Amino acid sequence: MAQDFIFEKLRHDDATRARAGRITTSHGSFDTPAFMPVGTQGSVKALTQEMLERAGASIILGNTYHLYLRPGHVTINQLGGLHRFISWERPILTDSGGFQVFSLTSLRKMTEEGVEFQSHIDGASHFISPEKSMEIQAALGSDIVMAFDECTPFPATRDEALASLELTQRWARRSKQRLSELHNEPASAGPRITIVNPTQALFGINQGSTFLDLRERSLEGLIEIGFDGYAIGGLSVGEEKGAMFEVVSHIAPRMPEDRPRYLMGVGTPEDIVEAVALGVDMFDCVMPTRNARNGQLFTSRGKLNIKNSRYKDDSQPLDDACPCEVCRRYSRAYIRHLYMSGEILGSVLTSLHNISFYLDTMRVIRQSIELGTFSKFRDSFLSGLARGQD
Amino acid sequence: MAQDFIFEKLRHDDATRARAGRITTSHGSFDTPAFMPVGTQGSVKALTQEMLERAGASIILGNTYHLYLRPGHVTINQLGGLHRFISWERPILTDSGGFQVFSLTSLRKMTEEGVEFQSHIDGASHFISPEKSMEIQAALGSDIVMAFDECTPFPATRDEALASLELTQRWARRSKQRLSELHNEPASAGPRITIVNPTQALFGINQGSTFLDLRERSLEGLIEIGFDGYAIGGLSVGEEKGAMFEVVSHIAPRMPEDRPRYLMGVGTPEDIVEAVALGVDMFDCVMPTRNARNGQLFTSRGKLNIKNSRYKDDSQPLDDACPCEVCRRYSRAYIRHLYMSGEILGSVLTSLHNISFYLDTMRVIRQSIELGTFSKFRDSFLSGLARGQD
Numbered sequence: 132m133a134q135d136f137i138f139e140k141l142r143h144d145d146a147t148r149a150r151a152g153r154i155t156t157s158h159g160s161f162d163t164p165a166f167m168p169v170g171t172q173g174s175v176k177a178l179t180q181e182m183l184e185r186a187g188a189s190i191i192l193g194n195t196y197h198l199y200l201r202p203g204h205v206t207i208n209q210l211g212g213l214h215r216f217i218s219w220e221r222p223i224l225t226d227s228g229g230f231q232v233f234s235l236t237s238l239r240k241m242t243e244e245g246v247e248f249q250s251h252i253d254g255a256s257h258f259i260s261p262e263k264s265m266e267i268q269a270a271l272g273s274d275i276v277m278a279f280d281e282c283t284p285f286p287a288t289r290d291e292a293l294a295s296l297e298l299t300q301r302w303a304r305r306s307k308q309r310l311s312e313l314h315n316e317p318a319s320a321g322p323r324i325t326i327v328n329p330t331q332a333l334f335g336i337n338q339g340s341t342f343l344d345l346r347e348r349s350l351e352g353l354i355e356i357g358f359d360g361y362a363i364g365g366l367s368v369g370e371e372k373g374a375m376f377e378v379v380s381h382i383a384p385r386m387p388e389d390r391p392r393y394l395m396g397v398g399t400p401e402d403i404v405e406a407v408a409l410g411v412d413m414f415d416c417v418m419p420t421r422n423a424r425n426g427q428l429f430t431s432r433g434k435l436n437i438k439n440s441r442y443k444d445d446s447q448p449l450d451d452a453c454p455c456e457v458c459r460r461y462s463r464a465y466i467r468h469l470y471m472s473g474e475i476l477g478s479v480l481t482s483l484h485n486i487s488f489y490l491d492t493m494r495v496i497r498q499s500i501e502l503g504t505f506s507k508f509r510d511s512f513l514s515g516l517a518r519g520q521d
Numbered sequence: 522m523a524q525d526f527i528f529e530k531l532r533h534d535d536a537t538r539a540r541a542g543r544i545t546t547s548h549g550s551f552d553t554p555a556f557m558p559v560g561t562q563g564s565v566k567a568l569t570q571e572m573l574e575r576a577g578a579s580i581i582l583g584n585t586y587h588l589y590l591r592p593g594h595v596t597i598n599q600l601g602g603l604h605r606f607i608s609w610e611r612p613i614l615t616d617s618g619g620f621q622v623f624s625l626t627s628l629r630k631m632t633e634e635g636v637e638f639q640s641h642i643d644g645a646s647h648f649i650s651p652e653k654s655m656e657i658q659a660a661l662g663s664d665i666v667m668a669f670d671e672c673t674p675f676p677a678t679r680d681e682a683l684a685s686l687e688l689t690q691r692w693a694r695r696s697k698q699r700l701s702e703l704h705n706e707p708a709s710a711g712p713r714i715t716i717v718n719p720t721q722a723l724f725g726i727n728q729g730s731t732f733l734d735l736r737e738r739s740l741e742g743l744i745e746i747g748f749d750g751y752a753i754g755g756l757s758v759g760e761e762k763g764a765m766f767e768v769v770s771h772i773a774p775r776m777p778e779d780r781p782r783y784l785m786g787v788g789t790p791e792d793i794v795e796a797v798a799l800g801v802d803m804f805d806c807v808m809p810t811r812n813a814r815n816g817q818l819f820t821s822r823g824k825l826n827i828k829n830s831r832y833k834d835d836s837q838p839l840d841d842a843c844p845c846e847v848c849r850r851y852s853r854a855y856i857r858h859l860y861m862s863g864e865i866l867g868s869v870l871t872s873l874h875n876i877s878f879y880l881d882t883m884r885v886i887r888q889s890i891e892l893g894t895f896s897k898f899r900d901s902f903l904s905g906l907a908r909g910q911d
Contacts (some may be wrong), residue, residue, distance in 0.1 A: 173858060177865040180850070202833065202858045210836055218850045247609055311734040375809055443592065446600055460570070460608045465599055468563060468592045 161189035196231035212272030419485035455487030538800035551579035586621035602662030809875035845877030
């Protein structure tokens with residue numbers, strides 16, 4: 132287990148399974164429940180690191196697959212690791228690359244050993260195994276490393292899901308083994324890599340598709356290996372929302388109480404509030420930034436589509452209940468104009484608002500858990516969203 | 522003459538014609554020589570207004586043609602004018618739309634009355650005359666309005682240039698007449714327009730192509746009408762640099778001492794320093810933002826092309842002599858990675874650096890004029906640029 136990685140549970144909600152906590156890494160602490168903005172290629176799209184800091188982002192996510200292909204983990208390592216490369220001194224979590232390898236690239240061959248695939252950039256062949264994923268993430272020097280898993284495709288038969296989770300289980304063990312080796316024997320990383328952050332924590336990833344017994348089986352296997360935190364993977368990949376919450380409500384309470392729980396790739400503000408109520412501590416999702424670039428804003432009254440002509444003359448902020456930099460200064464009419472004119476600033480302001488809205492929602496979630504008013508907050512938040520204004 | 526518009530000449534350089542001054546408008550003052558970042562569609566491309574303020578932009582430019590077509594001057598006027606629409610409380614200059622009408626659109630018909638053209642957005646027919654240009658700029662409420670001119674195409678015969686400057690001369694008179702009417706009889710703007718800034722100043726535009734006697738003739742005509750400031754137009758449109766400076770060095774000293782002199786659409790940092798030495802006070806150019814989006818950076822050692830593979834592993838800032846937000850935090854390697862990966866943040870950071878470099882150059886120019894060291898600054902600045910690092 133990583134020694135500098137500490138999870139403190141600070142408060143348990145009485146009426147739900149929601150919990151407030153704090154995670155400490157060698158790059159500082161962050162409070163949970165936490166939302167991690169996604170910086171796929173080393174940039175949370177359209178935002179400066181200063182904007183993220185001011186919006187209150189306390190941890191961001193980087194993508195192993197993308198950074199491995201460009202500019203390359205060796206380059207980043209030689210520049211001092213990912214934190215220094217992107218100039219972000221707060222915690223960073225890196226995914227394992229598994230999700231992207233399976234979803235973005237032309238798969239060439241998957242074996243017990245790992246995955247051979249073609250780069251989406253230049254078509255070149257690459258091979259990633261659990262060991263290789265750990266080597267890349269160790270070179271990047273993130274604070275939280277994800278085990279290399281197979282994100283089980285949806286839909287899957289029970290047999291497919293079982294085979295997949297068993298592979299993920301074996302890969303999880305190999306991931307832990309190799310990361311520990313890299314931290315304890317840095318020379319094993321090879322001559323071109325310096326171990327910049329030997330205090331990295333490692334999270335295992337729960338799979339099992341929508342089969343609850345397989346989810347349990349996967350979790351037991353992970354606990355047996357032992358990780359610093361546990362993630363729920365393979366959701367938000369096409370299944371119905373009901374099926375997703377069935378899995379989360381079944382498996383989250385079974386995850387170790389004293390370790391962070393991370394629901395990968397989820398989701399809307401509503402999804403996050405619901406998953407917090409089920410005991411989840413960490414989230415990531417491209418939705419706030421991706422939707423922003425498509426003109427879709429998250430507000431306390433639900434989604435707002437800035438393309439809508441009704442906003443042409445609207446001098447109000449995107450969300451009059453939002454304290455963010457964008458809502459304090461700019462009007463819907465101006466942001467709509469920027470969007471319609473294809474101005475880069477349109478993407479900047481909409482992304483900044485959406486990320487601020489997510490981070491602010493997390494802040495209010497944490498406060499309400501600490502004050503013992505989470506259920507009340509949840510009801511009023513969800514009914515606010517349902518008012519709608521699209 | 523606009524009563525709230527004041528130009529104070531504070532200091533004259535001994536060795537050159539350079540001058541330091543201050544212009545006051547109803548939206549505050551700015552020091553000259555000044556560079557105005559170009560906000561074509563109501564946004565200095567890729568930058569937030571906060572970034573511009575922090576970088577020290579004290580006046581920006583908006584484009585009448587673009588804002589007239591989208592979102593429309595009536596919409597902007599109903600939202601309180603351009604300052605409020607884009608949330609920028611410092612001075613704004615609007616061009617007259619003439620340059621864009623002549624260079625960007627399918628010209629349909631030019632008459633003594635004005636120009637009929639087709640929108641580059643939807644092909645719709647529009648008509649702009651000097652009066653219409655003033656009505657649009659009055660609706661926008663900018664602090665400095667430009668007279669509607671014909672930007673004489675290059676190359677032009679002497680007869681063409683003469684005919685063109687005489688048209689510009691007649692249009693300048695009509696511009697002044699109509700703007701004065703709009704300020705004095707606001708109702709003449711029609712029922713949908715409110716005069717939001719009756720203290721607008723009006724600048725006349727000198728034409729005459731590269732014919733020095735025609736430039737003089739044009740200037741005499743403008744002075745006879747009388748403007749708050751005088752601009753040199755029709756340069757940086759394809760002529761050789763030598764020809765441009767021949768015009769500027771001939772005409773700038775003949776422009777009224779007690780009025781600001783504005784060289785439109787110029788130019789590189791070198792061009793600006795040279796034109797300051799010839800007595801010019803104001804500049805605008807899309808170069809810092811446009812080149813930024815193409816990966817070309819301005820630095821104290823000349824241009825830097827961030828696409829160059831030599832910067833792949835370079836942990837230095839873009840310009841180690843630059844105090845801007847970008848150079849304080851981000852490396853060439855990271856900015857190159859953002860550029861190569863097509864990240865929006867690449868355009869944001871390169872634009873912010875280039876605009877900061879321009880504004881910082883203007884600051885140093887002003888300081889050196891005030892300290893009586895402008896010639897020395899100019900020599901060391903130009904020899905620095907010449908070192909090159911591309």
